[in-house]
Amino acid sequence: MRKGKLLVSVVSILVLSLVALPLVFGCAEKPAVPGKEKYVSLLSLSDYSGPIATITSGGDMGATIYMEYVNAQGGFDGIKMKWIGVDTRYDTARGISAYRRYRTDPTILVVIPQGTPMVEALWPLIQADGKVLSLPGTGKYAVRTNGDWLVPGKAYIYAPPYQDMFGAIVDWVVKDWLAKGKSGMPVLGYYNWDNEYGHESLLGGKEYAEKVGIKLLPPEFFPVGAVEHTVPLTRLAEAGANYIFAGGVDPTPAVTIKSAFDLGLTKKIQFIVDYWGLFDHVGGKLYPDAVEGAVITSCYLRGDEGRDNPWCKKLRDFKGIPSSEWTDCITAGVGTTGMHFASGIEAAVKMGMSYEKILVGDNFLKALSKSRDYREEGVTGPFVFSETNRRTLDSVRFYQYKNGKEVPITDWMPCPDTVSLHSFR
């Protein structure tokens, strides 16, 4: 009886603690900005344990390392950067709850919701708070109609929109087809996640493929997490695909290509993946034989090119990270989320803005548009953000797995503006 009562008491106390703590934290006043150190923060509503954890956990690490390095040099005129990463597990509800917890922090300037449905749900809240939204590649945010944004507000896209990327893939496919001495036009298959991200590339990309004259097969989609790809891949092969775009975040494209490899399809069909596919430490490591010859479309340096980039080398030495542990995802985080944010603050400081002015979203974007004058290029292609172009990057580089390594096969190729070919509602 006493043991039972003790158990009840212990459980009750635990339950009450669980109840009280989030309420205490939720109700607590946010700490005031420290008097001596000035911080500008970036809130990443990330995914560290869900379907896109591979890229976001590594990417966030890269951005954090870059910010720590800059802060260690004294920041920009004493103004330092802070990365706040929250694991939302790609769930919209968790993302919204996390944003509501942090929205009153006055130092948060930029918010990155990792996940397209989260972007849609948080857009009105972020705009109402005067903050800037940074998103990976959702095309409709890049669209301007009659001089105004289709989706008005403060935002920048930290990678080329997915449909622009697909347009670049179409261009490369045609070039590769002709370089191989083939006649006519190649047949391109599309195989991606059955969600908004997976369909995004076709919103403009499909129109561009028709415009170029390439034959785009009816797209095949699969649920996130599916491991069996035999049937749809066979269908694409039997439809005559010469190239297949295999989307999804690694290890998804790696598993897809492995299925194709087991079917013998990789010998006759060229597989192409997007920015978030076939990372050296994931897909490249899991199935080195299967991914041999696969082509990667990237908006940042990959493989040894990324590791040996002067900036990445500097950061590796700063953190004491051996070359073998520096992954593609970390390079992605440095070059996209980290450097874009930092360059905006650096430009704002050089333009003479005070700390309080930098924390205003419009001022930050104005500075970001001028940041190309101060930016050191290298980890990504040319920086193109301006007051009339929300894209920060508009070029990609193609790599190919050769002897287990990601080897560049093109220089930075401009992405065609395929977003404007689609009529968004």
Added chain:
Amino acid sequence: MLPCGTFSKDYGEDSAVIRTRLQWVITITALVFLFTIPLWGNDYIIGLVSYTCILIIAVLGLQITTGYCGQVSLGHAGFMAVGAYTSALLTIKLGLSFWLALPMAGITAGLSGFVFGAPALRIKGFYLALATMAAHYVIIFILMRLEITGKTAGLHPPPPEIGNFALNTNVRMSYVIISVMVLMTFLAKNLVRTKAGRAFVAIRDNDLAAKVMGINIYYYKLLAFFIGCFFAGIAGSLLGHWWLVITPEMFTIPQSLIFIGMLIIGGMGSISGVFFGVISLRLLEEAVTLFAPLLSAAIPAVGMDIAAPLAGVTFGLVIVLFLIFEPRGLVHRWQIFKVAYRFHPFSYV
């Protein structure tokens, strides 16, 4: 079990849900506390309470279907999606008021539950669980393919309005959500005390014996699905008009599994169990999301490698511990506690 010295002298007293003066005081205090949260809570707390109320409505429905009638449903999030999209389409395409669209969303979701619950007439247990999971996939597949539902991009339902007054803020919408939650709880609590509720329990305990006793198990099984999905549809509609966006990715299989987890932790076959389960799991999630970055900052060598899967591990561990040590859920512990203090010092439990 009533407190010592409390006796029912007529049928009205015997059937009352809130029986004693203390219970009335607690109920009124709780309602006042709930409805005043938007006045003193910050945006985070209001959002947390609103989302918890929506989950309570959804899980109340699942409690009726699974907890009371014993029909396992792993597609409950899919039926929420049906309600959300119905409500959005009625308000966007037909220009109907939210106040009309809300019950219609529930009815549509209920009818879809009627359709997908038909397998329950022939199969049960694990097989029924799979059939309801398949229902979820079918629903989401359809929503992703139709132009009218916006395909993968989803829809943007408008905020509810009362005349020209738009309920387009967190605070205003929280009053609607809390009110609907109180109403649905009242409905659920009374439903389980009716003839239908008793029939559900009889079917859950032994459907063959129930059939022999003259209960039309086919009718009541379908009714359980209808009612459960009605609740899910209401929850989905509220969610859509609060967030002002609905996409198919908002309604996932893991969400349905979390609902089942809430039932296990709270206690199956009890309306109070829904509250225990939903509130404790929501707070656990928030606590883990809060502590994971602190843990990773405190132990940099490990970093997010440990902190990242913490939520999933914690959720699974809690479910397993409850199934082993307290399969009747938190509500059973609460009942033991109530008996202990009510019959003190004679509570020999």
